[in-house]
Amino acid sequence: MEVNQMQRSFLEYANVLFREGFLDGQFSQLQMLADESNPDFVVEVVSLFFEDSQKLLNDLTTTLDQQNVNFKKIDAHIHQLKGSSSSIGAQRVKNACIAFRNFCDQQNVEGLSFGSSITFAFLFQLEQQIVAAGGAIPILSEFS
Amino acid sequence: MVSTCDSNSANLNKGNVEEEPHVLAVDDNLVDRKLVEKLLKNSSCKVTTAENGLRALEYLGLLDGKKSSVNNALKVNMIITDYCMPGMNGYELLKKIKESSIMKDVPVVIMSSENVPTRINKCLEEGAQMFMLKPLKCSDVKKLRCQLMQCRG
Numbered sequence: 001m002e003v004n005q006m007q008r009s010f011l012e013y014a015n016v017l018f019r020e021g022f023l024d025g026q027f028s029q030l031q032m033l034a035d036e037s038n039p040d041f042v043v044e045v046v047s048l049f050f051e052d053s054q055k056l057l058n059d060l061t062t063t064l065d066q067q068n069v070n071f072k073k074i075d076a077h078i079h080q081l082k083g084s085s086s087s088i089g090a091q092r093v094k095n096a097c098i099a100f101r102n103f104c105d106q107q108n109v110e111g112l113s114f115g116s117s118i119t120f121a122f123l124f125q126l127e128q129q130i131v132a133a134g135g136a137i138p139i140l141s142e143f144s
Numbered sequence: 145m146v147s148t149c150d151s152n153s154a155n156l157n158k159g160n161v162e163e164e165p166h167v168l169a170v171d172d173n174l175v176d177r178k179l180v181e182k183l184l185k186n187s188s189c190k191v192t193t194a195e196n197g198l199r200a201l202e203y204l205g206l207l208d209g210k211k212s213s214v215n216n217a218l219k220v221n222m223i224i225t226d227y228c229m230p231g232m233n234g235y236e237l238l239k240k241i242k243e244s245s246i247m248k249d250v251p252v253v254i255m256s257s258e259n260v261p262t263r264i265n266k267c268l269e270e271g272a273q274m275f276m277l278k279p280l281k282c283s284d285v286k287k288l289r290c291q292l293m294q295c296r297g
Contacts, residue, residue: 026279084175087279
């Protein structure tokens with residue numbers, strides 16, 4: 001495939017991710033940060049995010065399975081996940097966190113289980129989408 | 145973004161600030177740490193990161209009984225810290241820095257994902273240079289860089 005063709009299909013693909021609400025403008029900020037000294041910056045941060053998020057969600061699930069659920073701990077986990085998803089522009093994941101954090105205040109264990117499953121699904125979905133896009137995603141504005 | 149600039153703050157001449165200021169970035173979130181580091185490096189800053197307030201104080205040689213790392217304190221031109229951190233939060237770290245004779249004039253920037261006016265005012269009153277809302281953008285750090293240069297002038 002010619003470089004131009006590849007670039008175009010990546011652009012189209014990334015556009016889809018923005019259009020479908022997987023990603024928001026903050027992801028464009030990440031793309032702007034990649035340069036000659038660190039061309040793989042986006043891949044590095046996104047990989048870090050997935051690793052970290054997976055761990056957070058696993059910890060959350062373990063905490064939820066305890067006899068006496070530590071809601072403070074759960075809230076802290078969700079806060080972390082909300083923070084990192086917001087920082088990389090993972091919009092759906094972030095919104096899911098905002099939504100299910102309410103279950104924490106209500107001390108609703110079922111709601112929290114449900115919420116964490118949805119969040120995990122969004123995370124996995126995003127990962128799949130980004131992996132499918134593959135390679136270097138050229139600098140892109142969500143409005144282009 | 146809210147900011148104050150104390151033009152009278154005397155900052156020791158710490159090397160080539162015009163070219164590469166040394167910033168200590170404190171955040172318990174791994175992803176945010178990586179992001180703030182890159183943002184600062186792209187703005188020609190040297191960056192040291194710390195994952196919490198204690199590590200930051202340790203680096204600066206401000207931990208009680210551990211005054212051996214004073215060299216690090218002298219190198220640092222600015223500290224940027226997250227507000228919500230386990231153990232010591234950003235406000236408490238700010239206080240410790242302002243209580244230190246070596247570090248009290250170093251600008252401290254507080255970051256938070258939550259826009260809470262009382263929190264912001266509390267930090268500014270305690271002497272924070274600036275308050276920044278997360279997620280950080282390239283333009284935020286550029287403004288920060290300009291502010292930093294102005295304050296040293």
